Amino acid sequence: MGSPLAPPHRECIPWQGLLLAASLLTFWNPPTTAQLTVESRPFNVAEGKEVLLLAHNLSQNLVGYIWHKGERVDANCRIGSHVIGTHQTTPGPAHSGRETIDSNASLLIQNVTQNDTGSYTLQVIKEDLVTEEATGQFRVYQENAPGLPVGAVAGMVTGVLVGVALVAALVCFLLLAKTRRTSIQHDLKEQQPQVLAPGECPLSPGVAPRPGPRTAAPIYEVSVGHGCSGPTGPRGPRICPDWHQLKLRHRTMILGASQVLPVM
Incomplete structure (x- = not known):
């Protein structure tokens, strides 16, 4: 990871001249995004986490690069600049103390907040003073449950729903089994032969039953x-x-x- 941003020095006259040249070349050379791209890792980042804006397809003959907050190059929204030859990084007006510019032109933002959501523009300066620009963006969201990632919360909800479904299925199975067992016992009771006293013959259909004590x-x-x-x-x-x-x-x-x- 690159060195932390150092406070600006008034005696850095060559760097101020490079910034002036980059500002003038911005008007002379329209920015193109055909080759240079910016990737946000991740695109959706939880509040309080960190996000990395990674530059792809960088040219080999670069003098330096500048990061801006927003969709265009604006000196008032400059986060910081880096000179490749001297490895010097200078913070800009939009620097909050949480940004770090790496030597590979990537921008690391730590402890992101809702206000960090939006676009960020990278401007690279070549040796022939030709500039190239690319814009990337990310979104900051607030976590639903403190201390738990969104995937864990979704897994817990899914587990609870599956458990409820299993319990309901088990209750239905037990009720059906109990009903079936009661029906079988009733059928067996009806089919059970009549117990006869000693010396008593079984009654055939149509014959009156044996009289009771009061019949x-x-x-x-x-x-x-x-x-x-x-x-x-x-x-x-x-x-x-x-x-x-x-x-x-x-x-x-x-x-x-x-x-x-x-x-x-």
């Missing part, structure tokens, strides 16, 4: 036919083995209740 149940009275014979005991007549002679009368009662319904 109506049929009872039957048995009457003995006239052709049955045999002694009678204390419990009543002995039933003959001829079952076809039995007459059944259907009676309904409520189990667990003392009331007996009429015979059907």
Whole structure:
């Protein structure tokens, strides 16, 4: 990097003559930007950072060069000038103490502010006193989050959005799994065979279920036919083995209740 800008010296008469010659040649030779170019690195620079204005396609037979703030050559907007033969750098009226001119004609501006946004013009002076000019520019922006670059902030926002999407997808998956599991359990419960008591036969479709403790149940009275014979005991007549002679009368009662319904 070049030497810091030194305060101007009144005894530097040759340099003042070079500036006068460059000013006169500006009117005699229209500036061209066909060969000389200025590149800003970076173009968008955060406030408080530094930016480098780099010159490209410099001629070999140069005497010196001058940096100006703005889109044209203006002595009042001169940042500084550099003489190649003596390696002497002189600050100008627009110098703020943050600018450094390097030996390769580049201009370094440190700790940039919003007021530094704009164009900067480089004027080079050749040995034949022919001048050539080129203009570059950059933009200064204020960082969104102090201490964090814009890329880091964008990465954090993207990560949060991705995390929210994953959580939402997981919740939906769990709800669907729970709903499916409940439906399967319900289907299995409906398909489960009926538990029967000992000695009870499974009911076929259309057969009434087994009466509960308070449901109506049929009872039957048995009457003995006239052709049955045999002694009678204390419990009543002995039933003959001829079952076809039995007459059944259907009676309904409520189990667990003392009331007996009429015979059907």
